[in-house]
Amino acid sequence: MTSNTFYTLAVFAIVLLIITKPIGLWLTPIAQGRAPAVVDAIDRRLISVLAPSGREESWQRYAVSLLTFNTLGLIFLYVLQRIQGWLPLNPQGFEGVAPDQAFNTAVSFVTNTNWQSYGGEMTMSYLTQMLGMGVQNFLSAATGIAVAFALMRGFSRHESSTIGCFAHDVIRITLWVLLPMCLTYALFLVSQGVIQNMSDYLTVTTLAGDSQSIAMGPVASQEAVKLLGTNGGGFFNVNSAHPFENPTPLTNFLEALAIFAIPTGLTYAFGRMVGHQREGWMLWQVMGALFVLAFTAFVYTESTGNPLLQAIGAEGLSWEGKDARFDLGALSLFSTVTTSASCGAVAVMHDSLMPLSGMVTMVLMQLGEVVFGGVGAGFYGMIVMAVIAVFIASLMVGRTPEYLGKKITPKEMKLAALTMLTVPFIVLAGTGINLMLPGALESLNNPGAHGLSEILYAWTSAANNNGSAFAGLNANTAFYNIGLAIAMWLGRFIVIVLTLALAGTLARERHVPSGKGTLDTASHLFAGLLIGVVLLVGALTYLPVLALGPVAEMLSLL
Numbered sequence: 001m002t003s004n005t006f007y008t009l010a011v012f013a014i015v016l017l018i019i020t021k022p023i024g025l026w027l028t029p030i031a032q033g034r035a036p037a038v039v040d041a042i043d044r045r046l047i048s049v050l051a052p053s054g055r056e057e058s059w060q061r062y063a064v065s066l067l068t069f070n071t072l073g074l075i076f077l078y079v080l081q082r083i084q085g086w087l088p089l090n091p092q093g094f095e096g097v098a099p100d101q102a103f104n105t106a107v108s109f110v111t112n113t114n115w116q117s118y119g120g121e122m123t124m125s126y127l128t129q130m131l132g133m134g135v136q137n138f139l140s141a142a143t144g145i146a147v148a149f150a151l152m153r154g155f156s157r158h159e160s161s162t163i164g165c166f167a168h169d170v171i172r173i174t175l176w177v178l179l180p181m182c183l184t185y186a187l188f189l190v191s192q193g194v195i196q197n198m199s200d201y202l203t204v205t206t207l208a209g210d211s212q213s214i215a216m217g218p219v220a221s222q223e224a225v226k227l228l229g230t231n232g233g234g235f236f237n238v239n240s241a242h243p244f245e246n247p248t249p250l251t252n253f254l255e256a257l258a259i260f261a262i263p264t265g266l267t268y269a270f271g272r273m274v275g276h277q278r279e280g281w282m283l284w285q286v287m288g289a290l291f292v293l294a295f296t297a298f299v300y301t302e303s304t305g306n307p308l309l310q311a312i313g314a315e316g317l318s319w320e321g322k323d324a325r326f327d328l329g330a331l332s333l334f335s336t337v338t339t340s341a342s343c344g345a346v347a348v349m350h351d352s353l354m355p356l357s358g359m360v361t362m363v364l365m366q367l368g369e370v371v372f373g374g375v376g377a378g379f380y381g382m383i384v385m386a387v388i389a390v391f392i393a394s395l396m397v398g399r400t401p402e403y404l405g406k407k408i409t410p411k412e413m414k415l416a417a418l419t420m421l422t423v424p425f426i427v428l429a430g431t432g433i434n435l436m437l438p439g440a441l442e443s444l445n446n447p448g449a450h451g452l453s454e455i456l457y458a459w460t461s462a463a464n465n466n467g468s469a470f471a472g473l474n475a476n477t478a479f480y481n482i483g484l485a486i487a488m489w490l491g492r493f494i495v496i497v498l499t500l501a502l503a504g505t506l507a508r509e510r511h512v513p514s515g516k517g518t519l520d521t522a523s524h525l526f527a528g529l530l531i532g533v534v535l536l537v538g539a540l541t542y543l544p545v546l547a548l549g550p551v552a553e554m555l556s557l558l
Helices: 003-031 037-050 059-082 099-110 126-156 166-192 219-228 249-274 277-303 328-340 355-366 377-397 410-436 448-463 478-508 518-546 550-557
Strands: 202-205 211-214
Touching (some): 003 126, 003 249, 003 277, 003 328, 059 099, 059 166, 059 478, 099 478, 126 166, 126 249, 126 478, 166 219, 249 377, 277 328, 277 355, 277 377, 328 355, 377 478, 410 478
């Protein structure tokens, strides 16, 4: 790595480490089922009004509440898009969105994916952006964090039949975590040049004498929750490569940091919840090690340049599809962060990446985005990996599998295995069906190995609820809109239900005291084993197809 990229990574890691504990301390009481002390009195009054009948729920009831809540959100957002042409706050006079695209977009934002087969500034009214996409950005993020809290309670409770109240969790997460953070961050973005207005689009005359329309809108408010909630959906078609969304090097750095802010705090909150802070830091170290590995591989690949261009005398980086306002370190940081988390916001067109750096972004998603990951989703994905790692480690030393005082029985292993295999199955099944349908293949703009990578990336992004894309694929067709929507819904909610089942199973168990000193002496070995399990899962579940895409692209350049 160059010195600038090294400094970028070092500063990012230091700042991320500094904010971990404060955010974790703020999240902990909410994970315990109450508001932070400074707002507890207000919280009790609001809860009595907003959810007076809310009570502790079993994992089954918690799952039903969650699915019902998100299904209602899906219906509302679908209807809103279809009738937006009749509604106010539509200065451009956009018509209602087509049925298949409205369905895809509704599923996308409800599942925290924010896959976009449309250009925001050319399709959605201000009302749809705010009341539809903006609201779901908050609620989908709150849903993911709520599931993470439920799993924490599974480890911290003993012989309990409940894992919390979904309504109370969503209200508290939205009011006391997402809203204050997003309000503060949106004001910062405005100070840097991100627009926030309700104006008509501006028509200007360019230096060449042509007429150009410049999109306006309430961007900063949506940009804040898009990043802090790891949603990723851009107000503009080019997302965070647009100067109205990401105007300066400082915003680029802090947007990447915002994506990891809540996920990093969840690791600290977990340590406090289970009474073993070392375990929270161990998870942080595992995620950090995987992130540094991915970032280094990405930078190395991009810094070598394109051999085809070098063969004709064009030395240096391949800048096609990259924003020249930012250096390699800044662009690499954003791309690595957004695919480590289930965010999907982009400051680089991933379709323009070198084959192996494109594979890095794909692999990060295929690991389940457990490298800090999406709000809540990355945490509970990593805990599933931890359960598997504990089981393997225990078999290696001949001990009964146990993690944080809870025995890992065949039931927990079955739930962890199903959780781990669900998304790879959806990705590989969707990709396989896609490749068999000539009509679907007509959407490709690139033949050969890169075309396969575009298809695999699309299904990987959808099922893992990321939302970024290899943009050379025309996904605005009935097949992709409906097929990818199904992948998004199943990839989100099957995993959530299985995670809640795991939480419920753990909560019912009694506490099994660990041997004295076991946690301290085994932490580093466990961390290494956990990294190995994460990488092995990715390799075994995707390698057969993955090798045909990016690796074949790389070989074609040699």
